[in-house]
Structure formats: structure tokens, C-alpha cells
Amino acid sequence: MKKSVLVGLSVVLVAGMMIGCSKGNVEEKTEKKEQSVSKEKNNSQDPIVISTTGQHAFFSETNEETGELEGFEIEVREEIGKRLGREIKWETAGFPGVIELLESGRVDTVADQIGITEEREEKYYFSDVYFYVPYRIVVAEDNNTIETVEDLYGKKLGLLSDDIAYSYFDELDPDGKIEYVNYEESTAVPADVAMRRLDATLMSSLHIESVKKESGLEIKGVGEPVYTENAGYPFAKTEEGKALRDDVNEVLKELKEEGFMKETAIKWFGFDPME
Numbered sequence: 526m527k528k529s530v531l532v533g534l535s536v537v538l539v540a541g542m543m544i545g546c547s548k549g550n551v552e553e554k555t556e557k558k559e560q561s562v563s564k565e566k567n568n569s570q571d572p573i574v575i576s577t578t579g580q581h582a583f584f585s586e587t588n589e590e591t592g593e594l595e596g597f598e599i600e601v602r603e604e605i606g607k608r609l610g611r612e613i614k615w616e617t618a619g620f621p622g623v624i625e626l627l628e629s630g631r632v633d634t635v636a637d638q639i640g641i642t643e644e645r646e647e648k649y650y651f652s653d654v655y656f657y658v659p660y661r662i663v664v665a666e667d668n669n670t671i672e673t674v675e676d677l678y679g680k681k682l683g684l685l686s687d688d689i690a691y692s693y694f695d696e697l698d699p700d701g702k703i704e705y706v707n708y709e710e711s712t713a714v715p716a717d718v719a720m721r722r723l724d725a726t727l728m729s730s731l732h733i734e735s736v737k738k739e740s741g742l743e744i745k746g747v748g749e750p751v752y753t754e755n756a757g758y759p760f761a762k763t764e765e766g767k768a769l770r771d772d773v774n775e776v777l778k779e780l781k782e783e784g785f786m787k788e789t790a791i792k793w794f795g796f797d798p799m800e
Contacts, residue, residue, distance in 0.1 A: 570610070570611065571611070572611060572612040572613065572614040573602075573605075573606055573609070573611050573612070573613050573614070573633050573634070573769070574614045574615075574616060574631070574632045574633050575602055575613060575614070575615055575616070575632055575633065575634055575635065575636050576615075576616045576617070576618055576622075576623040576624075576626040576627065576631075576632040576634075576635050576636075576637070577594065577598060577599070577615060577616075577617060577623060577635070577636050577637045578617065578618065578619060578620055578623060578637050579594055579615075579617040580619075581596070581598075581637055581638065582596075582731075582732055582735050582736075583596055583597055583731060583732075583735075583793045583794055584596045584597050584598045584636075584637060584638050584793075585597075585598045585599055585636065585637050587617075594615055594617075596793060597789055597790060597792075597793040597794070598636040598637060598638070599615075599636070600789050600792075600793075601636075601655070601780070601785075601786065601789060602636045604776075604780065604785065605773055605776045605777070605780075608776045608779070609772055609773075609776060616631065616632050620637070620685070620711065621687050623635045623637050624639070624759075627649070627759060627760075627761065628648075630761065633760065633761070633766070633769060634758050634759060634760050634769070634773075635758065635759055636758060638656065638658060638729075638754075638756045639756060639757065639758070639759055640658070640689040640754040640755065640756055641654065641754075641755045641756070641757045642689055642692045643692070644692065645759065648759075648762065649759035649760060649761065649762060649766075650759070650760040650761070650762055650766050650767050650770045651757040651758065651759055651760070651770070652757045652758040652759075652760070652770055652773050652774055652777060653757065653774050653777055653778070654755045654756065654757050655756060655757065655758070655777055655781075655786065655799075656755075656756040656790075656798055656799070657753050657754070657755060657756075657798050657799060658729050658730075658731065658753065658754040658755075658756055658798065659729070659730045659750035659752075659753045659754075660690070660727045660728065660729055660730065660750060660751050660752055660753070660754060661727070661728065661730050661733065661746040661747065661748060661749070661750050661751060662674075662677070662725050662726075662727060662746070662747050662748055662751060663715065663718060663725060663726050663727065663728045663733060663744050663745065663746050663747070664718060664724065664725045664744065664745060664747055665718055665719055665720075665721055665743060665744060665745075666719075666743035666744060666745050667743070668721075668724070668725075671724065671725055671747060671748075672747045672748040673748055674694075674697050674698065674703075674751060677698075677702075677703045677724065677725060678698075678702040678703060679702065679703075679704070680703060680704065680724035680725060681704045681706050681722075681723045681724045681725075682703050682704065682705055682706065682723070682724065682725050682726065682727070683706045683708055683714045683717055683718065683723040683725070683726045684705060684706070684707065684708065684714070684726065684727065685707070685708055685709070685711055685714075686707040686708065686709055688727075689754060690727050690752075691705075693751070693752040697751065697752075706723060714726045715728070715736055715740065715742055715744055716740070716742060718742075718744055719742040719743050719744050727751060728746065729754075730746065730750060731794060731798075733745070733746040758770075758773060760773075781799075786799070787799070787800075
């Protein structure tokens with residue numbers, strides 16, 4: 526295990542990463558698509574309870590004017606609920622609180638770009654992959670010394686304490702040459718990078734520009750993606766969890782084949798991440 530430094534945070538950072546990225550209008554699918562799967566699923570009419578942060582740009586945002594959840598994850602899961610004939614109920618929490626809600630049995634699944642790892646697969650049933658997320662190194666705007674993982678040797682890399690990145694860096698940095706600085710609050714990390722308290726962090730390629738624009742921080746993404754995360758929906762390792770996972774997979778297959786996933790992705794991100 527790599528050595529890490531627990532950092533107390535007092536930095537105030539704009540957490541809302543909301544920015545319209547080619548959010549064109551995507552027409553909803555017709556009633557026949559909603560009915561195609563639901564009749565053959567398990568007979569439960571109970572709502573599907575899903576946890577999400579409501580603070581994840583493009584994926585799960587809280588509209589400042591209406592207070593309603595919106596984003597790619599929200600639209601996809603609402604459509605899945607329609608086709609299964611089940612209401613969707615949302616529970617919001619921070620991260621890793623959204624996962625803890627699943628562990629405690631208070632929700633049925635999580636919708637917030639949850640990366641699939643071997644460790645997580647030991648604890649949860651995962652849906653099929655529905656999103657590829659590339660991650661890049663982020664540094665201060667005037668930092669021209671870092672572009673690759675090797676450039677991080679001897680430098681401070683800020684990550685969330687339970688960040689999925691650690692599972693990748695076990696291979697990318699097997700000798701522990703990077704100094705890992707653990708954070709409990711994600712919004713403080715890019716601020717510390719901009720102020721040179723950290724040398725770098727990692728960020729989804731989808732969010733670098735939106736964080737920069739919304740926060741005013743002088744940061745930039747550098748180099749090629751360090752790794753690509755496969756996102757899926759986790760479910761409890763129970764009979765009910767497996768049944769729901771199977772139902773969701775069938776609907777996801779339909780949504781992909783019909784182009785719903787592609788159209789919704791283009792609406793929120795401006796491109797299809799699965800291509």
C-alpha cells in the first residue's frame with residue numbers, strides 16, 4: 526500500500542460543475558419502446574430506489590432554479606424505470622455516501638458514473654458497461670514539467686481517499702514513487718493543484734474544462750489519458766439484486782440498439798463515449 530498523507534481541508538471551491546455541453550433537444554422514445562421489456566420482467570411494482578450525488582456535472586446535477594435532478598444518469602435511469610413499469614425514487618448523498626447507501630440496503634443501486642473494479646465486483650453485481658470515462662493528469666496552468674505518470678515520480682498527487690485511481694496506480698506506480706495525498710472532499714483537490722499545494726490530480730476528460738470555467742481556477746489537462754474507467758450500475762449481491770441487475774441489462778441492451786444511449790450522451794456531452 527502506498528504511503529499517503531491525510532489532508533485537512535479548508536478550501537472553498539465552486540462545486541457546481543454545471544455547464545451546457547451541446548445539450549440539444551433529444552426526443553423521448555415512444556410508448557412502444559417503454560412497453561417492450563417491462564411485461565416480461567419480475568413482477569415487483571415497488572419503486573427502484575437509486576442514490577446519486579446531484580453534484581456531478583453532466584451526469585447527475587441539481588437544477589439551481591427548479592431543484593430537480595437532471596443529467597445523463599437521470600434521463601437513462603428514468604427511461605429504464607418506464608420500461609420496467611417501475612417508479613424511480615432518488616436519494617442524494619455525497620461520495621462515497623452513495624455507495625454506503627447501497628451497502629446499508631437503503632437503495633437498490635447507484636447512478637453516478639461508478640467505475641467497475643475487481644474489488645467492487647467482489648461486493649456487488651454490476652450491470653453491463655454503459656460508459657467509458659478517460660482520465661487525464663491535471664496540473665496548474667503554468668506547470669510545464671508534467672505530462673506522464675513517470676513525470677509524477679517524487680511529486681504530490683491528490684486523490685480522494687477511496688478513489689478508483691488507486692487500483693490503476695498499483696500497476697502504474699508499482700514502486701510507490703509518487704507521493705499520494707488523500708482528500709475527503711473532491712472539490713478542494715483542483716484548488717490545491719492551482720495553488721501548487723499539489724503537483725497534480727486526475728480528472729475525467731469530460732470535466733476538466735467545465736471545472737476550469739466554473740471555478741475560475743488556472744488548471745489544465747495534460748498528456749494522453751492515464752486510464753479509462755468502465756462505468757456500470759452496482760447492485761446488492763442478493764437474489765433481488767441479481768434479478769434487478771438482469772432486468773436493467775435487458776433494457777440497457779434495448780436502449781443501446783435503439784440509439785437512446787447515444788442520443789442522450791450527445792445531448793449532455795456532445796459526443797458518444799462508447800464509440
